[in-house]
Amino acid sequence: MNKCKKTYSNFEKELSEKIGVKVEAYQANSYNAAIEAMKNNKADMAMFGPFSYIVAEERADAELIANLNNPELEGQAPSVIVVPKDSDIQTIADLEGKTIGFADPVSTTGHLLPKSTIVKELGIGVEELEKSFFKSVQFAGGHDKALIGVVRGQYDAAGVSAMMPAMLEEKGIIEKGSYRVIAESEAIPVGAPFAVRSGLDQEMKDNIKEFLLSYDDPQYFKNILGTENAKFMEASDSDYDQLRDIAEMLNLSPEQLLES
DSSP states (O other), X not given: OOHHHHHHHHHHHHHHHHHTSOOOOOOOSSHHHHHHHHHTTSOSEEEOOHHHHHHHHHHHOEEEEEEEEOGGGTTSOSEEXXXXXXXXXXXXXXXXTOEEEESOTTOIIIIIXXXXXXXXXXXXXXXXXXXXXXXXXXXXXXXXXXXHHHHTTSOSEEEEETTHHHHHHHTTSSOTTSEEEEEEOOOOOOSXXXXXXXXXXXXXXXXXXXXXXXXXXXXXXXXXXXXXXXXEEOOOGGGGHHHHHHHHHTTOOHHHHHHO
């Protein structure tokens, strides 16, 4: 049995003991499938992505009880806009008429957040931004590819995860100082929202929340979020109002949010 399976098994076993009923975990093939399962009372709890939780709350009456976060990143900007080190671009306004590369159309930190940062800074609509402000908007197929594209001169700028530059430097893929950050996104919740079906008994909800907030298996956190320093933290539905505002600003449909 590999570590991932064992860790998930331990999580299920310990949660079962806490709430007094058997817990079985399943990997949904999409966020939409998880939302439908909760809506139809076939799933009592689920871990979502930030934007998909918004849809789950609306469509399935999902109730947020905790966030799985990396405390080291709390309060930091999750997304940045970068340019080549010797570029004459200094501000977001200087991006007019330039080519920008994003990671992926449905990437939170590699598209939606940097785009919303630009829209807010310039005070223009999304349609104007996409059709007339930039010379070209391209999708690189990944944060690493977007950043490499900037360093190599393929794009005049790129919107990527704030963690990507340091990661590529550490791996020797790009040289330190080969790029400059000209803008940062606002700090938003980008962890994994853990929600339960609102129809569950309140005592059951309280027990699940208590279990999560005290859970301390480093290997489980590493399997889920890639770091042993992650942990479940207190959360409120209002924490996601920023994301709701961004979705509205960018004219994103529920279907598009489910993909992100």
